[in-house]
Amino acid sequence: MKKARQVDWSKGELAALKRLSNPDNDQSFIDALPHRCEDGHLSAAAALRDGCAHCFDGSLLAAAALQRAGFTPKLIDLCAVRDDDHIICSYLYRGRWGAVAKSNFPGLRFREPIYQSPRELVLSYFEFYFNLEGEKSLRNFSEPLRLPPRSRLDWECDDGAGDMVVELLTAQPHHPILLPRQSGNLRPLDERLFKSQLHGVNMKGAYGGS
Numbered sequence: 001m002k003k004a005r006q007v008d009w010s011k012g013e014l015a016a017l018k019r020l021s022n023p024d025n026d027q028s029f030i031d032a033l034p035h036r037c038e039d040g041h042l043s044a045a046a047a048l049r050d051g052c053a054h055c056f057d058g059s060l061l062a063a064a065a066l067q068r069a070g071f072t073p074k075l076i077d078l079c080a081v082r083d084d085d086h087i088i089c090s091y092l093y094r095g096r097w098g099a100v101a102k103s104n105f106p107g108l109r110f111r112e113p114i115y116q117s118p119r120e121l122v123l124s125y126f127e128f129y130f131n132l133e134g135e136k137s138l139r140n141f142s143e144p145l146r147l148p149p150r151s152r153l154d155w156e157c158d159d160g161a162g163d164m165v166v167e168l169l170t171a172q173p174h175h176p177i178l179l180p181r182q183s184g185n186l187r188p189l190d191e192r193l194f195k196s197q198l199h200g201v202n203m204k205g206a207y208g209g210s
Helices: 011-019 023-032 044-050 055-068 118-123 159-171 191-196
Strands: 074-080 086-093 096-100 111-115 138-142 174-176
Touching: 011 023, 011 044, 011 055, 023 055, 023 096, 044 055, 055 086, 055 096, 055 159, 074 118, 074 159, 086 111, 096 118, 111 118, 118 138
Parallel strands: none
Antiparallel strands: 074 086, 074 138, 086 096, 096 111, 138 174
16 A cells, blocks of 8 residues: 555644544544535544534544554445435444444434444434435445554545545455345334434535525
8 A cells, every 4th residue: 555645633623533432422522523515535633623514524534533542443435325324433432332423414423332243333324314305315335444554645634535444445355234125125214213313414514405
């Protein structure tokens, strides 16, 4: 793997990272960042530098903070049909899986570390993962990816490393969530759930939104 151009955190960014000492703090901080509507695969530092984030740079920021707090964060790629994909930053706590995540939609964010496997963790997102047509859209997920050290790929601070992270995630084994016969027999999304999950959503950043 080509060694990334090395840049570094500013003093202010490092101070902010030190305050994100556990998953709860990480999620609260990431939730408070406005949703980044532009596409692109930026670094963890970009979320602090720009004061906004989407799931990609948000998950990298969570990974950088959790790693400093003694966790071993791993990214999981959630893949959808007729919808945006989603990336979560998973972690293990006392043998159970949880996640920190940045999303435009409230139901696709934090998960308590209570799940016995990555698949069980991912399935907890299924009913909340839908497009603006009300279609439940989550279909596949990747094996958890432990990010390379900065000496190999500086995903923490180099915006140019983001595309390589995507390549690593894409290369991970992916697993289907549904059996082939199940995808055509899903119940339509409950209207009340649909409306509740649009609370606070920036429609410019939603798949098919405007």
